[in-house]
Amino acid sequence: MAVLFVAMIMALLLAPQRAAGYPWPVCGSGSSFAANDTTYLASINTIAATLPRNASTSPGLYATAQAGQVWAHALCRGDTNATSCSECLAQGFEDLPSACSYSKEATMYYEACFLHYSNRSLSASDDTALSSAFPFVYSTNATAEPARFDHVVSALLNATAEYAASVTPRLYASGAVTFDQEIPEVYSWAQCTPDLTPARCRDCLANMIQALGTPLYSVGARILGIRCSLRYENRPFLDGPVTVRISAGPGAPAPAPAPATAPALVPNVVTPVGEGTKYSVPGMVxxxxxxxxxxxxxxxxxxxxxxxxxxxxxxxxPYPSYSGETEDTGSVDSMMMDISTLRAATGDFAESNKLGEGGFGAVYKGTLPDGDEIAVKRLSRGSTQGVDELKNELALVAKLKHKNLVRLVGICLEQREQLLIYEFVPNRSLDQILFDIEKREQxxxxxxxxxxxxxxxxxxxxxxxxxxxxxxxxxxxxxxLLDADMNPKISDFGxxxxxxxxxxxxxxxxxxxxxxxxxxxxxxxxxxxxxxxxxxxxxxxxxxxxxxxxxxxxxxxxxxxxxxxxxxxxxxxxxxxxxxxx
Structure with a gap:
């Protein structure tokens, strides 16, 4: 009982803090809809069915939508691929209505995308949207040369913003500048929604730079908006190539290896426009x-x-050692299963055999020729995990044997498929029983x-x-997952x-x-x-x-x-x- 009490107290102590870092929901302080009003939520769900796909397939990774009295737009970062973009926005529609319950206006920021919906049309000519600013600033100072660092970073941000507004039709740019041995390079990112004109994009980014303030002594900062965003850090954070590179001045030394870890993010004590929440350092401590x-x-x-x-x-x-090597990969090879066997077991992944679907893919029930029931997890084609990395991870996860863990019985890596085969657990997942008014009586x-x-x-x-x-x-x-006797099994080690x-x-x-x-x-x-x-x-x-x-x-x-x-x-x-x- 003492252990459970401590666990509950720990959860309670952490409860109110939900607005810092990624994912970052920003809930509107204006109008809200009633709990029994399903129309507004239905309109959000209607938009959720098409907006992620439309944005991820558009040249600018941007799309807008309108259903009923709901207007929404979504943008993915310029270096994000279509699959990651679609998955990120789908996650946003899953998280945001819960994070901002009954709020008619809400925004969710992730590393790779952001999503915004409102009960009013947000026109590209709306000046209010250009001034919305939500800042994050790292708490650690960058260097013993703060004045020079401020000068270099300011120049980098202005150059990146200018490039995004005037050179690329996607209104996106990434930048870098070599600084010194202590901080080899500083990286930047600027992006506007592609429906803005270059002039309005430039104005929006200028507002962001001004809102970020000076001097810029921190190792990194970002300021996010619903029309444009800006960021810099002393470590790389983008996947795409650098589009803007400036010089820090003569005599700059060659780059050295960048730091491996990032310092802690501490939100600025700034009230975001349109939002009444403030964050204080003592509270965060x-x-x-x-x-x-x-x-x-x-x-x-x-x-x-x-x-x-x-x-x-x-x-x-003694505690067993682990070197992190892949000498047991052969044990994975012995678990390989034929794709034809799995297609036959699941009825060629028939919809009627689908048990559920998550962020990594769908799960199907199947029956092997010997009568054993299995659950086949079909990883999405968009997964960026390589086959060798997957095999290495599975070789290690396959060693985990415990009655309260779901047992991995096989894998299949054929025909561009990545399939994980687990023991079938008949009572499905805990949430399907616990949160069902009738089933929870069990x-x-x-x-x-x-x-x-x-x-x-x-x-x-x-x-x-x-x-x-x-x-x-x-x-x-x-x-x-719950077995036939309601014993729990931890699953999904993705x-x-x-x-x-x-x-x-x-x-x-x-x-x-x-x-x-x-x-x-x-x-x-x-x-x-x-x-x-x-x-x-x-x-x-x-x-x-x-x-x-x-x-x-x-x-x-x-x-x-x-x-x-x-x-x-x-x-x-x-x-x-x-x-x-x-």
Whole structure:
């Protein structure tokens, strides 16, 4: 009970902070629609069916749409390919209505795209749109030569903005400048929606540069808008070629290797135009420190519990080493299955056999010739993961054997297909039962407790007891499958990362996962660890106990905020009662 209480408290402490980093929702402070008004949400869903495809197939990676009283537009970053663009915007339509419940105007920013919808037409001639600014600034200063750095970065941003506005029809540009040995290069990006004229794009970017302010001492900053955006950093963050390169002046030394990790993002204490929210540094410190302490207590509790249950002989066994090499790839080759067998098992991936679909692809039920039932996960053709990388990852994941993990039984890499074959789990995923008013009656308190314990055991195995230390990064109710006896099995390791012995955290520039389950340090800085998984576990515990979904468009606020409000009310009441009795 103590462990569950700490997990719940950790989730509560982190609940209110949802607007920093990527994905970044900006909810309009104006009009909203009623909870029983399904018309507005239906219009959003109608646009969601076509806008991602239209934007990803357009030359400028931009598209607009209108349905009912909803107007929307979407833009992908100029270096993004069509597949990534479509997937990013589809994710936006999945996340944004939940993040900005009942708000008629909302915007969602991701690394590769942004999405905006409103109850009013946003014309390209609207001056208000050109001045909307949402800034992020890194907290770390770049160099011991701040004046020179400010001069160089200002020149780079102006050159990049000018190139985007006057040279390319897509109104997109990327830039770079060589600086010194400490900071080999500084990179930049500027982009406007392609429906702006060059003059209005130039005005929009000029407003952004002005709003960003001076001097520019930080290692990086970005300022995002619904018509144009601007960014610079002392490390590369774009996939495409540099279109603008300027000189930092005579005598600039040759580039040196760039830093491997990025400093923490801290939002500017600036109120975005049209948005009433402010962020303060002390508040952000509390957001990081308090959950970290709670997570440390939880991990310590799990570790002590595990040590007490281990026998003396087990306690003496050393932790297995991991070199990260691929010497076991042969074990994957032995798991290879023929594509014709899988097509026959699934009825050629018939729609009637589809069990579900996620960001990585669809899952189909199948029956092998020997009668064994399987679940075939068909990765989308747009996956950027190479075959060798996939085989190496599978060779390692195949080593994970635990009753609370879904078992991988085979793979297929034929005819441009990437298929993962898992054991079939008959009761499907936890979310399909937990959030269904009728089916949730199957989950009495005993079963819910067993599900929580089973997930905790599977998580403990991944973090502590397996040969490889694994951080899942996408724990959520839909990735918990239930067998015939309602025992939970953790599934979907598409986002999982392997840690070497002694490694405590990793950092990524591409934050992926499911909004509402991601820990703030992961959303804000791309930093993930076992604590990130524990946060997701805490959210699931609240969902299992309450039967409420964290991000539910039928609720006035999300589950974490609701529980946090109730907890604060209880603590205030307790404090007042104690004061009166003193």
């Amino acid at each position: 509390l957001i990081i420190v308090l959950p970290t302490l709670a997570a440390a207590n939880l991990i310590a509790g799990l570790f002590i519990w595990r040590r007490r249950r281990r026998s003396p002989a087990q306690a003496k066994q 989950l009495d308190w005993g079963k819910r407790q067993r599900i929580i314990r089973g997930i905790a055991r599977g998580l403990q195995y991944l973090h502590e007891d397996s040969q490889l230390k694994v951080v899942h990064r996408d724990l959520k109710a839909s990735n918990i 986002l999982a990362r392997l840690f070497e012995r002694g490694q405590t955290q990793g950092v990524t520039n591409r934050v992926v996962g499911t909004y509402g389950y991601m820990a703030p340090e992961y959303v804000m800085r791309g930093s993930y660890s076992v604590k990130s998984d524990v946060f997701s576990f805490g959210v699931m515990v609240l969902e299992i106990v309450t039967g409420m979904k964290n991000s539910d468009t039928t609720q006035s606020e999300d589950l974490l905020t609701t529980v946090c409000s109730i907890t604060k009310l209880y603590l205030n009441t307790y404090h007042n009662a104690a004061w009166l009795m003193a």
